[in-house]
Amino acid sequence: MLRHCILFILPFLFSSVIKAEKLQAGYNPKEYIELLSYQLKQVNHNDALYPDSVQMHHYRNVYTSPEVGLQNQWSLWGSNDSIAVIKIRGTIGTSESWLANLYAGMIPAKGFLILAPGDTFNYHFASNDLAAVHAGWTLSTAYLIRDMLPRIDSCYKSGIKDFIITGHSQGGAIAYLITSLLYYYRSNHQLPADITFKTYCSAAPKPGNLYFAYEYENITRNGWAFNVVNSADWVPETPISIQTIHDFNKTNPLIKARKGIRKQKFPANLVTMYVFNRLSKTPLRAMRQYKKYLGKYAGKLVTRNLKEFEKPEYANCTNYVRTGATIVLFADEDYYKLFPDNPDKIFIHHFFEPYLYLAKKRN
Numbered sequence: 001m002l003r004h005c006i007l008f009i010l011p012f013l014f015s016s017v018i019k020a021e022k023l024q025a026g027y028n029p030k031e032y033i034e035l036l037s038y039q040l041k042q043v044n045h046n047d048a049l050y051p052d053s054v055q056m057h058h059y060r061n062v063y064t065s066p067e068v069g070l071q072n073q074w075s076l077w078g079s080n081d082s083i084a085v086i087k088i089r090g091t092i093g094t095s096e097s098w099l100a101n102l103y104a105g106m107i108p109a110k111g112f113l114i115l116a117p118g119d120t121f122n123y124h125f126a127s128n129d130l131a132a133v134h135a136g137w138t139l140s141t142a143y144l145i146r147d148m149l150p151r152i153d154s155c156y157k158s159g160i161k162d163f164i165i166t167g168h169s170q171g172g173a174i175a176y177l178i179t180s181l182l183y184y185y186r187s188n189h190q191l192p193a194d195i196t197f198k199t200y201c202s203a204a205p206k207p208g209n210l211y212f213a214y215e216y217e218n219i220t221r222n223g224w225a226f227n228v229v230n231s232a233d234w235v236p237e238t239p240i241s242i243q244t245i246h247d248f249n250k251t252n253p254l255i256k257a258r259k260g261i262r263k264q265k266f267p268a269n270l271v272t273m274y275v276f277n278r279l280s281k282t283p284l285r286a287m288r289q290y291k292k293y294l295g296k297y298a299g300k301l302v303t304r305n306l307k308e309f310e311k312p313e314y315a316n317c318t319n320y321v322r323t324g325a326t327i328v329l330f331a332d333e334d335y336y337k338l339f340p341d342n343p344d345k346i347f348i349h350h351f352f353e354p355y356l357y358l359a360k361k362r363n
Contacts, residue, residue, distance in 0.1 A: 025223035069143030088167035103136030105295020116308035135206035172204025227324035232331035329358035
C-alpha cells in the first residue's frame with residue numbers, strides 16, 4: 001500500500017523541485033472550491049461536472065482506504081506541486097454509517113478506547129480536563145488514523161511535507177479530530193516538525209464542547225483551519241447543545257450562587273432559589289437523558305457492529321459548540337430561488353452543489 005503513494009509521487013519529484021508550492025495560511029476560496037469540485041466529481045463519477053472550477057493543484061486519487069469502523073473511509077490525493085490531500089468521506093446511506101453520528105454521547109478529549117481485547121487506541125485531542133468530544137466520531141478517528149499514518153510517512157519520505165485535511169458533513173466532523181490528533185503527534189515528535197497541515201471542514205456538525213474548541217482554535221490559529229458553512233444548512237447546527245451550570249470555567253459566580261441566595265431576606269430567598277433550581281436542574285436532567293440514550297444506549301448499538309468494542313466512560317457534558325474559524329456561505333434571495341426550502345428534501349442545503357454555488361458566488 002505504501003508503494004502506491006511512492007509510485008504516484010516519483011514522476012512529480014522533478015517538477016516539484018522546479019516549482020514547489022508551499023501551502024499558505026488563510027482561507028483560499030479557490031482552494032476550497034477545487035477541493036469541493038473534486039469531491040463532487042467523485043460522488044457523481046463524472047469528470048465533466050463543473051469544468052469551470054479553478055484548477056490550482058490538479059489532484060489525482062492516489063489511494064482509497066478500505067471501509068473500517070462504522071463504514072468510514074478516507075482517500076489520499078496527490079498533486080503536481082508537492083501538496084497531498086487527506087479527504088475523509090461523509091455519511092453514506094447505511095445504518096452503520098448513521099450510527100457514527102447518532103453515537104453522540106461526549107467522552108473526555110484525551111483518553112483511550114478499547115476497540116478489542118489487546119487493542120487500545122490512545123488519543124489526545126485537547127489537554128484541558130474539561131474538554132470533551134463526540135464519541136462516535138472519535139471511534140471513527142480511531143480506525144482511520146491507523147491507516148493514514150503510514151501513508152503520511154510514505155509521502156513525507158518522498159518529499160511531500162504539505163497536507164490538506166478535508167471532509168464534508170460527517171467527514172468534516174472527523175476532520176476536526178484528525179487535525180487535532182496530527183497536531184498532537186507533531187508536537188510530541190511522532191511526526192516531523194516541518195510537516196504542515198491545513199484543514200477545510202465543510203458542512204461539518206459540531207465536534208465537541210467549548211474547551212475542545214478553545215484548544216482546536218489555538219493550535220490552528222493564524223489561518224490554518226476553517227469551518228465552511230452554508231447558512232441555510234441545518235447539519236452544522238447539530239448535535240443539539242445543552243449547557244448546564246457545570247459547563248463553565250472553575251472560577252465563576254455560579255459556584256457560590258446557592259450560598260448567596262440563602263443570605264437574601266425571606267421570601268426573596270425562596271423565590272430566587274426556586275427560579276435558580278428551575279433554570280439549573282432542567283438542563284441537567286436533559287443532559288442526563290442525552291448521555292443515557294445517545295451515549296450508553298447508542299453505545300450498545302455500536303457493539304452489535306463492533307462486537308469487541310468496550311463502551312467508554314461518558315463525560316457529564318453535552319455542550320456542543322461551533323468550532324474553528326468559520327467561513328459563512330450566506331444563503332441570499334437568489335440562492336433560495338435555486339435551492340428552495342423543501343420539508344421533503346431535508347438535505348437540499350447540505351449537499352455539494354449548494355455549497356459549491358455559494359462558494360463560487362462568495363469568491
